[in-house]
Amino acid sequence: MTTKVKHFHSLTSIKRERVLPVTGHVLVRRMQKVSPTDVIVVAPMAPEFNLLDISQGLNVSPQKADELLQREAGEELVKDDIIAGPVGVFKRVIRAPESGLIRIAGEGKVLFQINTPAYELKAGMDGTVTNIIPERGAIIETRGALIQGVWGNGKITYGVIQPVSNDLLQELVPEQLHIGFRGAIITGGFCRNPNVLEAASNIPIKGMILGSMSSALIPLAKKADYPIMVIDGFGNTPMNRTAESILSANKEKNIALNAQNYNPFQGNYPEVIISQNAKTEPEVPPETGSLKAGKKVIIVNGLLASKIGKIEEIIPQKKVLPSGLSTRVATVSFSGDELAEIPLTNLEIIQE
Amino acid sequence: MDMDTVQAKSALAVDIGTTITRTLLFDVVSGRYRLIGRGTAKTTAGSPKFDVTEGIWRSLEELQYFTGRKLLSEKEGVIIPSTPDNQGADFMVATMSAGNPISVVTVGLLDNVSLNNARKLAQTSYTKIIAEISLNDHRSATERINLLTKKRPDLIIITGGTNNGATQSLLSILESIGLSSFMLEESQKPHILFAGNEKLQDEVKAGLEKISKLHIAPNLQPMLGKTNFSAAQKELNEIYKEVRKQQTGGLRELLSWTDGSFNSTASALGRVTRFLSEKYEPDKGVMGVDIGSDSVILAAAFQGDETLRVYPNSGVGGGAAGVLERSSLEDIKRWLPIKVPDSTIKNYIYNKSAYPDSLPTEEDHLEIELAVAKQALRQAALDMIPSLEKHTSSSKILLPPLEPIIGAGRILIEAPKRYQSLSVLLDGLQPTGVTTLALDQNGILPGLGAISEINPLMTVQIIESNTFLNLGTIIAPIGIARPGTPILRVRLLREDGRTTTRDIKFGTLSVLPAEMGEKISLHLRPLHRFDVGMGGPGKSGKVNAVGGALGIIIDARGRPLQFHPDEEKNIQRNDIWRKTYQKYA
Numbered sequence: 018m019t020t021k022v023k024h025f026h027s028l029t030s031i032k033r034e035r036v037l038p039v040t041g042h043v044l045v046r047r048m049q050k051v052s053p054t055d056v057i058v059v060a061p062m063a064p065e066f067n068l069l070d071i072s073q074g075l076n077v078s079p080q081k082a083d084e085l086l087q088r089e090a091g092e093e094l095v096k097d098d099i100i101a102g103p104v105g106v107f108k109r110v111i112r113a114p115e116s117g118l119i120r121i122a123g124e125g126k127v128l129f130q131i132n133t134p135a136y137e138l139k140a141g142m143d144g145t146v147t148n149i150i151p152e153r154g155a156i157i158e159t160r161g162a163l164i165q166g167v168w169g170n171g172k173i174t175y176g177v178i179q180p181v182s183n184d185l186l187q188e189l190v191p192e193q194l195h196i197g198f199r200g201a202i203i204t205g206g207f208c209r210n211p212n213v214l215e216a217a218s219n220i221p222i223k224g225m226i227l228g229s230m231s232s233a234l235i236p237l238a239k240k241a242d243y244p245i246m247v248i249d250g251f252g253n254t255p256m257n258r259t260a261e262s263i264l265s266a267n268k269e270k271n272i273a274l275n276a277q278n279y280n281p282f283q284g285n286y287p288e289v290i291i292s293q294n295a296k297t298e299p300e301v302p303p304e305t306g307s308l309k310a311g312k313k314v315i316i317v318n319g320l321l322a323s324k325i326g327k328i329e330e331i332i333p334q335k336k337v338l339p340s341g342l343s344t345r346v347a348t349v350s351f352s353g354d355e356l357a358e359i360p361l362t363n364l365e366i367i368q369e
Numbered sequence: 370m371d372m373d374t375v376q377a378k379s380a381l382a383v384d385i386g387t388t389i390t391r392t393l394l395f396d397v398v399s400g401r402y403r404l405i406g407r408g409t410a411k412t413t414a415g416s417p418k419f420d421v422t423e424g425i426w427r428s429l430e431e432l433q434y435f436t437g438r439k440l441l442s443e444k445e446g447v448i449i450p451s452t453p454d455n456q457g458a459d460f461m462v463a464t465m466s467a468g469n470p471i472s473v474v475t476v477g478l479l480d481n482v483s484l485n486n487a488r489k490l491a492q493t494s495y496t497k498i499i500a501e502i503s504l505n506d507h508r509s510a511t512e513r514i515n516l517l518t519k520k521r522p523d524l525i526i527i528t529g530g531t532n533n534g535a536t537q538s539l540l541s542i543l544e545s546i547g548l549s550s551f552m553l554e555e556s557q558k559p560h561i562l563f564a565g566n567e568k569l570q571d572e573v574k575a576g577l578e579k580i581s582k583l584h585i586a587p588n589l590q591p592m593l594g595k596t597n598f599s600a601a602q603k604e605l606n607e608i609y610k611e612v613r614k615q616q617t618g619g620l621r622e623l624l625s626w627t628d629g630s631f632n633s634t635a636s637a638l639g640r641v642t643r644f645l646s647e648k649y650e651p652d653k654g655v656m657g658v659d660i661g662s663d664s665v666i667l668a669a670a671f672q673g674d675e676t677l678r679v680y681p682n683s684g685v686g687g688g689a690a691g692v693l694e695r696s697s698l699e700d701i702k703r704w705l706p707i708k709v710p711d712s713t714i715k716n717y718i719y720n721k722s723a724y725p726d727s728l729p730t731e732e733d734h735l736e737i738e739l740a741v742a743k744q745a746l747r748q749a750a751l752d753m754i755p756s757l758e759k760h761t762s763s764s765k766i767l768l769p770p771l772e773p774i775i776g777a778g779r780i781l782i783e784a785p786k787r788y789q790s791l792s793v794l795l796d797g798l799q800p801t802g803v804t805t806l807a808l809d810q811n812g813i814l815p816g817l818g819a820i821s822e823i824n825p826l827m828t829v830q831i832i833e834s835n836t837f838l839n840l841g842t843i844i845a846p847i848g849i850a851r852p853g854t855p856i857l858r859v860r861l862l863r864e865d866g867r868t869t870t871r872d873i874k875f876g877t878l879s880v881l882p883a884e885m886g887e888k889i890s891l892h893l894r895p896l897h898r899f900d901v902g903m904g905g906p907g908k909s910g911k912v913n914a915v916g917g918a919l920g921i922i923i924d925a926r927g928r929p930l931q932f933h934p935d936e937e938k939n940i941q942r943n944d945i946w947r948k949t950y951q952k953y954a
Binding site for chain 2: 019021038039040063064065066067068120121128130167168209231232233235250251252279280281282283284285304305317318319320322337338339340341342343344359360362363
């Protein structure tokens with residue numbers, strides 16, 4: 018059976034496409050080295066429009082209004098430039114409400130596009146631009162550690178990672194947070210106390226990475242003004258050992274935390290990228306793999322969720338689970354010689 | 370019907386669901402069309418493959434393996450049409466529900482009339498309404514333009530005005546739509562479906578055809594008191610196909626195999642439900658239900674008059690969190706027959722949404738999923754019931770008489786016990802009177818809907834081939850009484866002449882055992898003016914029923930089902946009902 022490969026890698030090749038949904042101006046060039054805060058493409062995102070009713074404003078017919086137009090489509094104006102008029106005893110005119118561009122003019126109306134600040138798409142990670150996507154963005158590649166999560170609050174940051182304690186398997190509690198974490202991306206095992214999120218905001222921290230989080234905190238976490246990423250899922254389960262060891266090994270290093278919203282259909286996963294100056298060039302990891310004996314796997318649901326083990330055997334016949342469901346299972350071994358039969362549907366491959 | 374009159378053709382049907390791609394092979398056996406086999410594989414429409422063909426190919430490989438019939442050729446792909454040595458199939462149809470919902474802006478004149486019609490039309494496909502525009506919103510033209518250019522919807526549905534009604538108000542809104550569409554980049558220009566005042570069609574074409582992807586359908590409400598959705602629904606299905614073609618890798622190749630036949634799963638389910646309604650009891654409707662991973666579909670049809678509703682961000686996989694977010698934890702807990710901590714329920718639901726393919730390993734986890742399924746179905750039914758008002762004589766909060774109700778979806782098909790599938794349908798929908806609950810255990814309904822367009826006889830014969838599993842006959846009297854009051858006297862006459870009489874008390878759930886397929890004559894005599902669907906309150910009657918997997922179920926728990934305010938007592942009551950089923954399951 019084929020399943021998803023969960024990306025927890027201490028060193029791998031990482032390739033990310035950073036593009037805008039609209040046409041913009043790409044500021045980087047091929048083979049350029051970029052850091053997370055470098056702007057790679059700018060575009061007038063969602064421009065503001067103003068439909069000016071010239072005919073009504075000048076109190077004339079649409080045909081007359083067209084005759085009184087002083088500007089035409091495509092002209093750039095600054096605030097208060099005259100668009101149409103003058104007319105009447107009081108020399109009425111229509112002026113540009115802001116600096117901007119006339120997009121359409123005629124039939125007594127003008128569609129005016131107001132100049133808005135350009136949206137800047139940042140690289141979001143250290144790396145090298147390996148390809149340019151004309152007018153949209155670029156492909157950036159790097160080598161380093163990669164950890165994917167299952168939930169993010171849609172925010173992105175870059176900063177130094179600081180574990181709150183030496184044990185990332187433990188619960189993160191408010192008492193552990195202090196001013197020393199100001200501006201840091203903190204990590205913790207799991208969190209179920211809303212005061213933790215509030216205390217972190219007051220310090221303020223730059224980001225938070227959790228093994229798991231109580232689902233009751235989702236509304237609060239969505240509102241947090243810093244990025245929050247959950248690696249394994251919801252509940253009070255400690256962070257999986259592989260992610261924990263990667264984060265511990267990289268403490269005090271700069272990381273890129275992209276806590277984008279999780280959308281597995283689109284392939285959007287929240288993630289941590291820790292770029293490294295590796296001499297070797299590891300392969301780009303596959304996105305899927307076959308479940309078979311010897312594979313390292315993580316359990317994604319059920320009582321053993323977030324535990325990591327090794328497949329000993331794929332049992333050919335279907336088995337009846339305690340829930341009564343009948344399905345194919347694998348015998349998975351864990352540290353301490355513990356064995357469990359896990360449905361194949363509840364396993365994802367870990368390829369470090 | 371013998372083969373002389375049958376158009377001898379074999380068919381392949383593929384349904385691309387959110388998690389599973391299912392393929393089905395139909396062919397003629399002993400002069401009649403039959404389901405030959407089924408293959409399944411993981412859907413590959415999304416990340417990382419972004420190409421539906423791999424999932425289809427794997428599913429067909431499984432189908433090949435199980436049927437022993439060669440369906441794939443390395444050179445040509447799917448073998449269409451069939452060869453003289455019986456390889457491949459004569460034609461292929463495709464249905465799809467996978468993919469993020471299509472973003473829609475609905476536009477109408479008045480909130481409770483035309484905008485409501487636009488919403489209903491949007492609900493017949495996998496859509497998400499991201500904004501609404503009407504005269505009631507008091508937005509200026511500038512605000513409308515900015516709304517549309519910021520939201521960048523996939524589709525704008527415009528309705529409003531009867532055919533002899535207002536034109537100017539709608540034209541003023543159309544101007545904003547035209548200007549915003551003109552300002553968007555080519556790749557972002559929305560599809561526009563105009564289904565409003567037909568007198569405006571020429572002006573709409575002149576103004577919008579060159580600057581958008583314009584589709585015109587007959588007016589949803591040509592005159593006051595009359596609505597007509599079928600043509601617009603068909604057009605919406607075409608738009609669905611166009612949008613998915615742009616978004617989904619491999620769809621063009623699939624369309625080359627199906628000769629262009631492609632429907633949304635919901636649209637195909639609606640069609641087959643309509644088809645069935647013309648075949649079954651004319652005085653009752655037919656309902657098709659699909660509880661998917663990311664959506665719930667309800668399709669009801671009365672003598673060919675179809676009502677279809679799609680509820681995205683619902684279901685028991687990726688949509689489970691949506692069910693919780695749209696209701697409350699209490700709404701889900703009220704279905705549980707066991708005590709589970711609140712945090713466990715919530716965390717499980719969110720984890721299931723994150724890993725929709727995963728299966729519940731523990732009993733309490735399965736019970737949570739069944740409770741989510743019931744709540745998802747309840748939400749959907751409550752939303753749909755007002756649209757079925759014209760078919761209801763007794764109540765505006767209950768479903769009209771239906772026969773049969775056919776359920777589909779992984780949670781129903783794979784439930785370990787048949788009573789679990791039955792109780793999801795029974796509790797979620799709460800049908801009234803006498804009905805049959807059936808299970809589409811092979812997931813063939815959407816395929817049959819798509820096939821009915823090409824070969825209706827194939828659809829008829831496959832439906833007649835006992836392909837649906839009869840879960841049980843339901844008798845659900847309506848009325849109010851104190852719990853424990855006898856409300857119905859049932860006399861059963863079996864084929865072998867045995868007769869049993871039972872008095873049914875209000876507030877109870879009873880199972881009358883019957884062999885699968887056993888023909889039973891039931892005489893129903895309601896007491897205290899309860900209505901058992903025999904023509905009005907207190908009216909008696911005779912029903913010929915057929916035993917299903919659970920026999921005959923008399924649901925005297927009341928409609929709508931009431932819950933005990935005390936959580937412990939509610940759990941106890943749910944457990945009693947569960948044990949009632951378990952005795953016979």
